[in-house]
Amino acid sequence: MVRFATRWLVTSLLLLLFVSAFTFVLVSLIPGDAARSILGQSGSREQYLQLRQQLGLDDALPAQYWHWLHGAVQGDVGSSITSGEPVGSMLSGRIGVTLSLVASSVVVAGGLGVALGVAGALRGGWIGRAIDVLSLAGLALPSFWLGLVLVAIFAVKLGWLPATGYTPLGDSPVDWLRSLVLPAVTMGVGCAAVIAKQTRDAMRETLAKDYIFALRARGVSERSVIYRHALKNAAIPVTTVLGLVVAGLFSATVLVEQVFALPGLGSLAVQATADHDLPVIEALVLFFTAMVTTVNLLVDLAYVRLNPKVRAA
Template identity: 55%
Template structure:
């Protein structure tokens, strides 16, 4: 386990550094001037130049990145250029929305995907072909189109759920759940496809193994054979696929939060990028990168627990 942690640390540091550098450079190349955005179109060039100097935007790009990096290493992510609010406060206020969205989508993808995969492996026939078809459709259909379909069906024609917005759990657990249903399904249902297909293939592979025939010959109940032995031995590749799905969900939050007008990190990143608010974009990118790296670490740990060969 210590070896896994050490290997993760060795790989995480350059990844986080590379992402912050790339994000800083790409955001700086976005057309426009933050000073002009703040002051408006009627501001004179002299006023814009003075504000850029106050914000430190007149410094060379490497100097500006070094200043940000040294402050970030001391726990200071800076202030938003456009609003003046500390970036850490913005991230804290919006993190709960994004985590609720991703957590719900992971739950949908994992539960529905594993259930469909096991069922199709055991029943076969048309159900197996249906899972293959769902997998292809889920990978091909854009999330934004699926979200619009859900919004039209269950928020406009049948007003069962709110069309936009987010209610914190502390304000109302019921309204919190209702505000998450459509965006969670928008991300979670398409993500079910690869999990279901991997589960089906893994279970079919294990069902052909010798130990399954031995367990059945000994009279072990079929439910125990499937859930205590087959599914456990097929879990390692399923966990790997789930890890890939989780990483893609972070990119999907930008779309879902924009489509359903949710105050999350994805929407914050879009707004900040449009105004060249580099400290805010850097903060969001840093949170996303560290979270993804922690998820990769968790996947490696779980994979090692499921596969003794990895531990040795």
């Protein structure tokens, strides 16, 4: 376990280093810069050049990256170029929104996907075909379009849920949950379709194994056969897909938070990119990368828990 943890830590650090350097290069290729974003089109050439010098944008790209990396290693990810606010404070006020959105989307995707997948494996027939159609539709439908449709129906027409905005959990748990329903369903439906298909295929393969017939022949209850034995052994491929889904949900927040006007990290990423605010962009990229590596770690630990052979290895 110590060897595994060490390998994961070293790999994660190298990945963070690579991603941060690659982000510097990508941002430098975007037309414009932070100085022009601050001054706007009304700023003179002299003001523009002076502000570039003040912001350190005249330095070579490797020098800029080294300066940022030196501070990041010491725990200082810098301040926003446009607002001057410490980046850490900007992120801390928004992390809860994004994590709440991702967590609620995982509940929707996992709960709905596994339930449909198990039902499809047990019933087959039209349910199995419906799950295939749902999977294709879930992958094909744009999340922003689905979000707008949900807002039009449940917020505008029926008035059951708020169309936009976010209520902190500490202010009102009920309003917090209501503000997350539509965004979570928007993000979770497509993912649920993928999980449902994987669950159905894994369950059908597991239910066809000899030990399942042996358990039934011994008189073990059908409920125990399905949920204690078959679903547990089918959980490994489902866990793999669920890990990929969670990683994808973090990137999906960029668009969904814009649609529902949620003050999370995704909407901050859009604004920071438009402003060429490199310190904010770097901090956001590192946070999302760290979340993805953490999800991969949890998936690996789930493998160890679910499969004794992995644990023995």
